[in-house]
Amino acid sequence: MQTNDKLVVAISSRALFDLDESHKIFETKGKEAFCRYQIEHENNVLGPGSGYSLVKKLLALNEKSPDAPFVEIILLSQNSADTGLRIFNSIAHHGLKITRAAFTSGISPYGYIPAFGAHLFLSANAEDVIKALDSGYAAATILTGFPSTASCTGQLKIAFDGDSVLFSDEAERIYQEQGLDAFTENERAEADKPLPCGPFKDFLAALQKIQSCFDLETPPIRTALITARAAPAHERVVKTLRSWNIRIDEALFLGGMPKTGFLKAFGADIFFDDQKGHCELASKHVPAGHVPNGIINPKKIS
16 A cells, blocks of 8 residues: 555544543643643653544554555654653553644644644544534544444444545535425435545545455455435435445445444444444443534534
């Protein structure tokens, strides 16, 4: 794989490690107390955060091609370089091959996403994620406070919702404004017209580039679309992916059924959805990333 074909994922320090204790100090006692605490605990190793297992599995893909790595993980952190030493000490302790980082001392780091060439930004800071999405980058808020889990297989499994995540919210707007019958009729009438792309289309395409380097029978990555859509609204989705020349390994059209059981059955290492409630339910069983995009996520910041 060529260097410019690498999948690049940027992650914040609070999404990668369990920083809940120091974050509470920041919220209750302020920045100065937080900085002092981090420096005093510089050699205390941080435990895994909600995105840790995902990062481990992403980096493990490079073991299959050590001369031409498939993945690079970038750290984008609002810590200062001073307080960031604890983060890098923990990275070294856990044996994570992360060497590039941006420490922005309290300023949102999303502006460095294009400079690093990142396909995805994962953060525990919802405002940073909204800014990234508004700028046209794939981004999700990792839900923290839940154990970092990984599927029991060595395969990396990533699940996506459809509308507002892989696709635009064009059809979702009709559902929200006019109801299910109008949505279903529109999708039937527009079945041959590809949906506009959503923020995660390029990330899915980058995953498929890695998959294409392996035999179809034993790919190291498996993807799934897990959507509330049902027949006949499924046809437009299938034809949209076909028009993009993107394969998705599993497609579950649930017709509004709860997604949690299906995510457990799939064994997702992470699930991306635009509805925070779905993410909160899912995160009790699998890591989840909220994508605050589309009509159901009114912007709270400029």
